[in-house]
Amino acid sequence: MIKIKNLHKSYNIGKNSLHVLKGLDLEIKEGELVAIMGSSGSGKSTLLNIIGMLDNHDKGSYELDGVIIKKMNETKAAEYRNKFLGFVFQSFNLINYKNALDNVILPLYYQGISRKVREKKALKYLSDVGLKNWSHHLPNELSGGQKQRVAIARAMVSEPKVLLADEPTGALDSNTSKEVMDLIQKINKAGKTILVVTHEHDISQMCNRIVRLKDGVIVEDKKIKQKKAL
Amino acid sequence: MFSRDRWLEILDTISKNKLRTILAGSTVALGILIFIVLYGLGNGLENTFKSFFKDDQLNTIWINPGRTSKPYAGYESNRRIEFDNDDYADISEKFNFFIDGITPRITLTARNISYKLKSNNFSVRGVGPDHQKNEMTIMMQGRFINSIDIINKERYVVIGRLVKQDLFGEENPIGKFINGGGRTWKVIGVFQDDGGDNEERYIYAPYTTIQSIQRGSDNVGQIIITYKSEIGFDGALEFEKKIKSYIKNRKKIDPTDPRGIFIRSASSDLKESEDFSNVLKMIVSFVGFGTLLAGIIGISNIMVYVVKERTKELGIRKAIGATPKSIVWMVLQESIFITTISGYIGLFLGVMFLSSIGDALQEDFYIIDPYVDLYTALLATLMLIVFGGIAGFVPAKKASNIKPIEALNDK
Incomplete structure (x- = not known):
């Protein structure tokens, strides 16, 4: 599903250039649930952003579902993001003046799907995450766990190839974290490829592969026996 | 979109x-x-x-007498200029070709005018029949002063709308007599004027009548001329110049004296x-x-x-x-x-x-x-x-x- 070879990325901070990713090689197969671990500054979020086409890489090659992702214009990138990728963020990033249902609908709106169909579909995904009865609540009326579940429903509604989660439990307490991870495991069981960036050991144990980054290179890449979240 | x-x-x-x-x-x-x-x-x-400027005819000039500021032809300066009946008659005749309407205007200071128990102060103007044309006066009731009134020196008056309102209220003023200056005057008409309230507070009488009550004076005050609009703007300017030099010559005013007479014209006012x-x-x-x-x-x-x-x-x-x-x-x-x-x-x-x-x-x-x-x-x-x-x-x-x-x- 994802093929990365010799990936480099550096940021310019003033006169200095900060070399964040120093030649990564990574291959992820369809249906994997991968934890990307590392301390802060290790480059794990940068890697996720590049995979998510939220950011461009400098050198190396990146292939997503057989499509080579090169520096492309924003319109094309937007189309690919919409078609291939679903995002879940640490800070949820819901649009605060739209209710849960409308937040889930938004990706479908940008796909140009008709109003009736997208509403029906969004409601289905919302009930899949157990929030059917909360569909007309605004984000600030929801708990953190509920917000993250809305965000997951929004990421899933466009039926992406890959779900990318950046510290999805970072803002949640341990019980809620487990619920959210349970949801992620279920989605994974249904066949979806998922990448989870985390620095929590517990969370990484709930995946079936751990990739550990340090100073912009992969220092460890192992398959593990998955722990059930709940 | x-x-x-x-x-x-x-x-x-x-x-x-x-x-x-x-x-x-x-x-x-x-x-x-x-x-x-x-x-x-x-x-x-x-x-x-x-x-x-709405109430004035655009093709009207007002000729006002003043005081000379330069000695000329044996006269000292600061001589008061007055127009008399002969001036008026000669100007009427000489410039007949240009003139659409001409009238003298003797303006008296405001004085007490009364009808029955009501009275107020109003200004009285002695004018000729053409004054109606010059000032674009609109008759509401009765008629304006005509040439027979002028010849007969009738004690007739045409009163403004507000004069009528003050003295008569709802009563019909035509044919009634008002008192002013110890004499009685017969009201023959009521007029209105677009020039605003002040214009409608005037009382018009035949200028010959006004002259006769001023001990037979033949002073005509101002002379107001409405010229034919066909002569155009250039013609008007020429006419103004001609009439000015004619009067100056007649009244023995230094041609370069700016003060002897004043000519005001609506067209130059309008320009300004x-x-x-x-x-x-x-x-x-x-x-x-x-x-x-x-x-x-x-x-x-x-x-x-x-x-x-x-x-x-x-x-x-x-x-x-x-x-x-x-x-x-x-x-x-x-x-x-x-x-x-x-x-x-x-x-x-x-x-x-x-x-x-x-x-x-x-x-x-x-x-x-x-x-x-x-x-x-x-x-x-x-x-x-x-x-x-x-x-x-x-x-x-x-x-x-x-x-x-x-x-x-x-x-």
Whole structure:
């Protein structure tokens, strides 16, 4: 599903250039649930952003579902993001003046799907995450766990190839974290490829592969026996 | 741009971000409102100015006697000039070719005039029949003074509308007698005049009658001439020059003396008043333009703020598949929608305000019928919409091009 070879990325901070990713090689197969671990500054979020086409890489090659992702214009990138990728963020990033249902609908709106169909579909995904009865609540009326579940429903509604989660439990307490991870495991069981960036050991144990980054290179890449979240 | 979905999304955003909407909307509405009101009041001022000259025939000249300021032909300076019946008759005859109407006008100071128990002070003018033409006097009742009255030196008067109101109230004044200067005068007509209230407080009598009660004086006061309009502007100037030199020669006034007689003409007055009202118009336009500019700057500021505030939301939208183009259009359509609606609200309120003023400010502020023509109003609104759009476009374009990750990191 994802093929990365010799990936480099550096940021310019003033006169200095900060070399964040120093030649990564990574291959992820369809249906994997991968934890990307590392301390802060290790480059794990940068890697996720590049995979998510939220950011461009400098050198190396990146292939997503057989499509080579090169520096492309924003319109094309937007189309690919919409078609291939679903995002879940640490800070949820819901649009605060739209209710849960409308937040889930938004990706479908940008796909140009008709109003009736997208509403029906969004409601289905919302009930899949157990929030059917909360569909007309605004984000600030929801708990953190509920917000993250809305965000997951929004990421899933466009039926992406890959779900990318950046510290999805970072803002949640341990019980809620487990619920959210349970949801992620279920989605994974249904066949979806998922990448989870985390620095929590517990969370990484709930995946079936751990990739550990340090100073912009992969220092460890192992398959593990998955722990059930709940 | 016209897809229903897109509009629903925009209306949704607008209705759920009320503060933002109201902020942007009220700036535009206020800008337009102030523009319309200022511009309208300026126009009202101009109207007043124009109305000062409304009651006079444009092709009329007033010849007023003065005092000489230079010695000439054996006379000392500071000699008082007076026109008499012979002057009047000779001018009438000599310039007959140019003249459409000519009259003397002897203006007496205001004096007490009474009818039964009612009385008030009014000015009396001794005039000829042509005075009606010269001053564009409109008869409401009865008739004006005619040439037979002049010959017979009848003690007839034609009274202004307000004189009639003061002395007679609802009573029909025609044929009644009023008292003035120890004599009785028969009312033969009532007139109105567009020149305003003051003009309607005059009483006109045959100038020959006035002369006879002034111990047989043959002084005619001013001479007012309405010339034939066919002679045109150049002809009028020539006529003015000719008549001036004729009178100066006749009255032995130094041709270079500026003070012996004064000739005032409505056309030269009009020219001056037009110059003045053009200046007025320029000031009004300048103020209006300034207001509009302030409005544009206001809406620009708000648009920059709005886009800044929405950076994160725009980033989220991009992350889930919004193209840069759709982001720009969303922001633009929203701003154009808000500015259009509120622009027209401001326009409507402004026009309502102006029409509610009407002529209420005429007395104290010299503002008559303030208005804004539709063209100017629509143009102003359109300008605000266009500039609001441009002001929204620049930051929206910028926001649409930043990487979603930067927008999302902006917490």
